[in-house]
Amino acid sequence: MKKWLEPFTNAWVGVATHKLRSFLTILGIVIGVAAVIALMSIGKGATADILSRIEGMGSDLISIGPGARSFGGVKGALGSVQTLTQEDAIAIQEQVNYINVVSPTYSTSLQVVAGAENMNSQVTGVPPEYQDIQNLEIAYGSFFSAYDYQRGAKVVVLGSEVKETLFGDTDPIGKQIRMGKNIVRVIGVLESKEAMWGSPDNAILVPLTAMQQMVAQPRTSQGERIVSSVVLTVSDEEQTDYVVEEITSLLRDRHRLGLGVDDDFSIISIQEIAENVSEATGTLTLLLGAIAAISLLVGGIGVMNIMLVSVLERTREIGILKALGAKERDIWLQFLLEAAFLTFAGGIIGIIVGWLVSYIVSSTGQMTTIVTADIVILAVSVSIGIGLFFGFYPAWNASRLNPIDALRAE
Amino acid sequence: MIQLHDIVKIYPMGKRELTVLRGITLNIERGELVAIMGPSGSGKSTMLNLLGCLDTPTSGNYFLEGKEVSRLGSGELSQIRAKKIGFVFQTFNLLPRLTALANVELGMRYANGSDRKLAIEALERVGLTGRASHRPTELSGGEMQRVAIARALVKNPPLILADEPTGNLDSQSGAEIISILTSLHAEQKITLVMITHDADVAHQCQRIILLKDGQIVGEEKS
Numbered sequence: 001m002k003k004w005l006e007p008f009t010n011a012w013v014g015v016a017t018h019k020l021r022s023f024l025t026i027l028g029i030v031i032g033v034a035a036v037i038a039l040m041s042i043g044k045g046a047t048a049d050i051l052s053r054i055e056g057m058g059s060d061l062i063s064i065g066p067g068a069r070s071f072g073g074v075k076g077a078l079g080s081v082q083t084l085t086q087e088d089a090i091a092i093q094e095q096v097n098y099i100n101v102v103s104p105t106y107s108t109s110l111q112v113v114a115g116a117e118n119m120n121s122q123v124t125g126v127p128p129e130y131q132d133i134q135n136l137e138i139a140y141g142s143f144f145s146a147y148d149y150q151r152g153a154k155v156v157v158l159g160s161e162v163k164e165t166l167f168g169d170t171d172p173i174g175k176q177i178r179m180g181k182n183i184v185r186v187i188g189v190l191e192s193k194e195a196m197w198g199s200p201d202n203a204i205l206v207p208l209t210a211m212q213q214m215v216a217q218p219r220t221s222q223g224e225r226i227v228s229s230v231v232l233t234v235s236d237e238e239q240t241d242y243v244v245e246e247i248t249s250l251l252r253d254r255h256r257l258g259l260g261v262d263d264d265f266s267i268i269s270i271q272e273i274a275e276n277v278s279e280a281t282g283t284l285t286l287l288l289g290a291i292a293a294i295s296l297l298v299g300g301i302g303v304m305n306i307m308l309v310s311v312l313e314r315t316r317e318i319g320i321l322k323a324l325g326a327k328e329r330d331i332w333l334q335f336l337l338e339a340a341f342l343t344f345a346g347g348i349i350g351i352i353v354g355w356l357v358s359y360i361v362s363s364t365g366q367m368t369t370i371v372t373a374d375i376v377i378l379a380v381s382v383s384i385g386i387g388l389f390f391g392f393y394p395a396w397n398a399s400r401l402n403p404i405d406a407l408r409a410e
Numbered sequence: 411m412i413q414l415h416d417i418v419k420i421y422p423m424g425k426r427e428l429t430v431l432r433g434i435t436l437n438i439e440r441g442e443l444v445a446i447m448g449p450s451g452s453g454k455s456t457m458l459n460l461l462g463c464l465d466t467p468t469s470g471n472y473f474l475e476g477k478e479v480s481r482l483g484s485g486e487l488s489q490i491r492a493k494k495i496g497f498v499f500q501t502f503n504l505l506p507r508l509t510a511l512a513n514v515e516l517g518m519r520y521a522n523g524s525d526r527k528l529a530i531e532a533l534e535r536v537g538l539t540g541r542a543s544h545r546p547t548e549l550s551g552g553e554m555q556r557v558a559i560a561r562a563l564v565k566n567p568p569l570i571l572a573d574e575p576t577g578n579l580d581s582q583s584g585a586e587i588i589s590i591l592t593s594l595h596a597e598q599k600i601t602l603v604m605i606t607h608d609a610d611v612a613h614q615c616q617r618i619i620l621l622k623d624g625q626i627v628g629e630e631k632s
Contacts, residue, residue, distance in 0.1 A: 006519065
């Protein structure tokens with residue numbers, strides 16, 4: 001046998017001799033590692049899930065809404081002032097780089113009646129580019145065209161839930177609905193889509209030009225037309241931060257906000273939201289992992305306990321080995337390797353169990369789970385590290401035994 | 411081979427001290443077969459532990475093959491035990507979970523590394539060829555002691571120390587063990603020091619040293 005191999009085979013013999021005990025010892029490690037892997041994979045899966053939903057809304061999307069204005073240190077609620085205007089949107093389109101299309105929207109609450117169905121809901125006037133900006137898919141019919149927009153056609157595109165409420169299962173295309181005092185014609189229904197907020201399922205979209213005919217759009221003191229929001233997409237996602245900065249300074253300029261005055265608008269970029277969310281869920285994932293790591297620690301203490309008992313029980317064996325010429329190093333190396341062997345085996349079994357658990361969780365379809373290589377490597381190295389750490393004291397104890405006393409032990 | 415000069419061993423016993431060896435001076439030549447006799451508590455085992463480098467004297471000098479070993483650290487003592495000394499114990503001290511062959515191989519682990527062929531040869535020399543794969547629990551006392559002898563001699567040490575090797579055996583097995591030890595001594599010129607209570611066993615040795623109260627009180631040569 002190769003000489004360097006001997007400590008390993010000796011350690012293996014030591015572990016294999018007490019199969020049941022070895023198994024029970026590593027159970028703590030198995031559960032700890034499995035818990036770390038399963039929980040981390042669930043955490044990572046949830047993060048990826050949320051991020052993909054956000055990305056589904058368009059990761060290049062920037063949304064500008066009206067903000068609050070401070071009156072002598074008292075800050076009003078968001079949207080308490082109406083300063084965002086259609087002219088702002090035009091200025092942004094003309095003056096800021098890395099922008100595709102800018103779309104102002106104006107929403108107001110209107111009574112919507114279709115046959116016997118009657119609901120009060122938010123109606124939004126948008127330009128035709130809005131469809132692309134928000135990644136909206138048409139289930140049937142069509143979205144309104146640039147021509148419809150130019151002539152202010154009284155047409156409407158419904159969200160899937162609105163269509164369900166107003167028309168049930170019947171085909172709404174070409175039907176007329178009453179919206180406030182106006183009659184509009186349904187030309188399309190949107191594909192249902194999950195979103196973090198402002199789900200298009202509840203949307204009622206009309207051309208902004210038509211909206212301006214149906215209701216009186218308020219104006220600012222400078223005579224600019226007030227809008228509810230401005231949405232736009234960037235042409236280069238790398239430049240999102242730059243675009244946000246540019247828009248901020250442009251709008252501050254246009255709204256004549258002096259130094260030290262808060263913005264009277266708020267800019268949200270999907271990219272920023274995604275970053276914030278992934279940071280938050282990352283923290284949550286770490287927390288889950290930390291809780292699971294506690295059970296790993298408890299498992300490590302179990303290993304230490306068993307190794308101490310094992311040293312006590314094998315005192316005589318240690319004495320014999322010392323009489324045969326074993327150095328202190330030989331003794332502690334053997335016990336340390338046994339402990340590392342146990343926890344390494346526990347780590348491997350734990351990975352398999354953890355992987356199975358996360359596979360079962362994801363196969364129920366309730367949650368996405370992702371097992372990444374870094375979790376696995378972390379779990380195994382931590383489990384070996386625990387073996388070495390908690391095995392050190394018992395092993396050192398063993399190596400310090402006096403051979404004469406050890407030989408006399410029963 | 412062995413030179414002891416004024417060896418004193420004192421054990422601390424709480425606040426008092428227990429003097430076990432009171433100035434032992436002794437020479438053992440290479441290839442000698444020596445018996446140590448004496449009543450219980452006379453210091454025989456302590457002396458054998460010192461000879462076997464399991465312990466160091468409180469004062470005095472011990473030269474093993476001309477080398478002073480009484481002041482060495484535990485690592486160097488381990489090295490000497492591994493290479494130069496084979497032990498045979500009264501209670502055999504085999505590892506119960508290992509086969510006879512593996513127990514013999516254990517004798518080489520810290521010397522030159524295990525060598526299965528040498529281990530099988532050693533078992534042949536003590537007449538246990540057919541028992542190589544048995545575990546100690548499946549062996550008789552005499553057989554276990556023969557495995558222990560094989561373990562001691564497998565690394566071919568210049569010195570074998572035996573602490574009452576027949577003490578736990580019936581007289582027939584005991585006689586067999588003694589004849590194995592004496593014939594090994596005769597064939598291989600190994601220096602062999604054994605503690606015994608049995609005068610018949612002692613008289614098969616070339617030299618008998620009588621110990622009492624930690625001192626050598628007499629010597630016989632046969």
